[in-house]
Amino acid sequence: MYKIQNRRYIGSKSKLIPFIDKVLNSENIKFNTCADLFAGTGVVAEHFLSQGKKAFINDNLFSNYIFYNAWLSNDEYSPIKISKWLNYYNQSTDYMQNNYFSDTFAGTYFSYNNAKFIGSVREHLETIKNKLTKREYYILLSSLLYSADKIANTVGHYEVFLSSKPQESKIELLPLEIQQYKQPAIITYADANAIASAINADLAYIDPPYNSRQYINFYHILENIAEWKKMSVLGKTLKIQRNNKKSDYSTSKALNALTDLISKIKTKYILLSYNNTYKANSEASNNKITFEQLQTTLSKFGKLTIYDSTYKFFNSGKTFFDGHKEFLFVCKIK
Numbered sequence: 614m615y616k617i618q619n620r621r622y623i624g625s626k627s628k629l630i631p632f633i634d635k636v637l638n639s640e641n642i643k644f645n646t647c648a649d650l651f652a653g654t655g656v657v658a659e660h661f662l663s664q665g666k667k668a669f670i671n672d673n674l675f676s677n678y679i680f681y682n683a684w685l686s687n688d689e690y691s692p693i694k695i696s697k698w699l700n701y702y703n704q705s706t707d708y709m710q711n712n713y714f715s716d717t718f719a720g721t722y723f724s725y726n727n728a729k730f731i732g733s734v735r736e737h738l739e740t741i742k743n744k745l746t747k748r749e750y751y752i753l754l755s756s757l758l759y760s761a762d763k764i765a766n767t768v769g770h771y772e773v774f775l776s777s778k779p780q781e782s783k784i785e786l787l788p789l790e791i792q793q794y795k796q797p798a799i800i801t802y803a804d805a806n807a808i809a810s811a812i813n814a815d816l817a818y819i820d821p822p823y824n825s826r827q828y829i830n831f832y833h834i835l836e837n838i839a840e841w842k843k844m845s846v847l848g849k850t851l852k853i854q855r856n857n858k859k860s861d862y863s864t865s866k867a868l869n870a871l872t873d874l875i876s877k878i879k880t881k882y883i884l885l886s887y888n889n890t891y892k893a894n895s896e897a898s899n900n901k902i903t904f905e906q907l908q909t910t911l912s913k914f915g916k917l918t919i920y921d922s923t924y925k926f927f928n929s930g931k932t933f934f935d936g937h938k939e940f941l942f943v944c945k946i947k
């Protein structure tokens with residue numbers, strides 16, 4: 614069985630949830646609705662949903678949108694139907710044939726047999742779409758995406774594939790361990806700034822990228838399988854054309870984008886994650902927004918408190934990146 618956090622995702626806050634809880638507690642922040650606008654894996658939104666909160670969940674990658682609809686929606690689905698189709702895909706070969714995915718990716722991120730499997734399942738899913746509810750379709754597609762990601766010949770993202778031969782052992786589709794949530798999730802696939810004015814939530818959790826590494830470059834293969842437009846691919850790393858998914862947060866526009874975002878959201882509390890997880894040894898790794906810029910910007914919107922991951926108040930006299938990579942900025946809006 615997969616759990617929502619069983620993904621290799623750069624910047625996932627899965628391990629930082631206790632830190633988030635502790636900060637919310639010590640700030641005595643109570644809320645009923647929240648928005649996770651750069652939701653990535655969706656683990657933070659999932660945590661809030663599991664506490665009975667209502668959540669807006671957004672990301673600008675379509676593959677992530679598929680995952681939220683599978684894991685976090687409270688639409689109906691039939692576990693029996695899901696299990697029937699997973700068994701069919703794992704056991705039968707009737708539906709297997711050469712396809713876009715095996716023609717394009719065999720011997721790179723995946724072995725020929727596994728690429729053929731991934732493309733065949735993906736193709737077949739389109740043929741049974743009218744027999745499935747939307748949620749069932751998203752659940753089956755998510756199982757395929759998690760399984761493909763698990764065996765991919767990479768270090769965990771698709772900036773490049775490894776020079777070694779891809780794993781031959783057969784890919785297997787596993788079910789998702791889905792939970793029930795009392796409150797609905799409002800799931801969107803958009804640029805966070807484009808939907809910010811429509812957000813009205815007690816708490817807004819903001820966790821954008823901070824350096825020039827574009828998430829679409831990391832996860833183009835998952836996006837390709839999710840969208841299934843069978844696009845031609847470019848260069849040695851076989852990426853789809855993706856200019857429309859590039860984020861301003863990974864460019865020199867980042868600070869303006871963040872200021873615009875915060876000024877548009879209707880909220881009482883902003884909780885913002887900040888980190889410098891890459892070693893700043895290349896231009897691509899340098900953060901586009903500095904710690905000081907964030908401090909100045911957020912202070913204009915309300916009362917700001919900053920925590921480092923040792924849960925202490927941050928004192929600006931320290932050399933802060935030594936041993937402290939993760940920060941939470943809490944802004945109580947004026």
Ligand SMILES: C[S@@+](CC[C@H](N)C(=O)[O-])C[C@H]1O[C@@H](n2cnc3c(N)ncnc32)[C@H](O)[C@@H]1O
Nearest residue numbers: 624625626651652653654672673804805828860
């Ligand atoms: C640091 S990750 C978030 C990780 C997430 N909190 C988690 O725990 O998995 C940043 C996310 O922002 C998304 N993103 C980047 N630019 C965006 C934009 N302009 N609007 C919406 N999402 C964006 C990326 O696709 C990525 O998933």
